Amino acid sequence: MKKLISCSLGASLALGISITAFAGDGNVNGPTGNISAAPSEVRADTALSNGVVRKVDRPSGMITIEHGALENVGMPPMTMAYKAKDAAVLQQAKEGEKVKFRLENLNGTYTITTLKKR
Numbered sequence: 001m002k003k004l005i006s007c008s009l010g011a012s013l014a015l016g017i018s019i020t021a022f023a024g025d026g027n028v029n030g031p032t033g034n035i036s037a038a039p040s041e042v043r044a045d046t047a048l049s050n051g052v053v054r055k056v057d058r059p060s061g062m063i064t065i066e067h068g069a070l071e072n073v074g075m076p077p078m079t080m081a082y083k084a085k086d087a088a089v090l091q092q093a094k095e096g097e098k099v100k101f102r103l104e105n106l107n108g109t110y111t112i113t114t115l116k117k118r
């Protein structure tokens with residue numbers, strides 16, 4: 001039995017929903033040849049967001065950032081402390097500075113993976 005997963009619904013996939021288009025147990029007539037190779041809704045997965053560093057807590061590795069909506073993690077505008085991915089990220093952060101940064105949800109922990117002055 002073959003299952004064909006639809007790849008055309010980028011938005012649904014982005015929400016973590018996989019859609020089984022055909023789950024028949026009959027014959028599937030081989031490759032259809034019309035698989036779209038140009039997803040129309042791919043978001044730049046490394047997009048940076050604007051923010052302002054409000055606080056840097058080096059001992060705990062936390063950076064407080066005031067930011068707008070972060071689409072990739074579904075977060076509305078807020079000021080919140082996030083974990084720095086590593087020492088390099090922590091070192092980039094300076095209180096009061098405007099930055100571009102990338103926040104990702106890594107195993108349930110919101111983590112700043114990239115941060116640079118803008």
Ligand SMILES: [Cu+2]
Binds near residue numbers: 075078
């Ligand atoms: Cu938040």
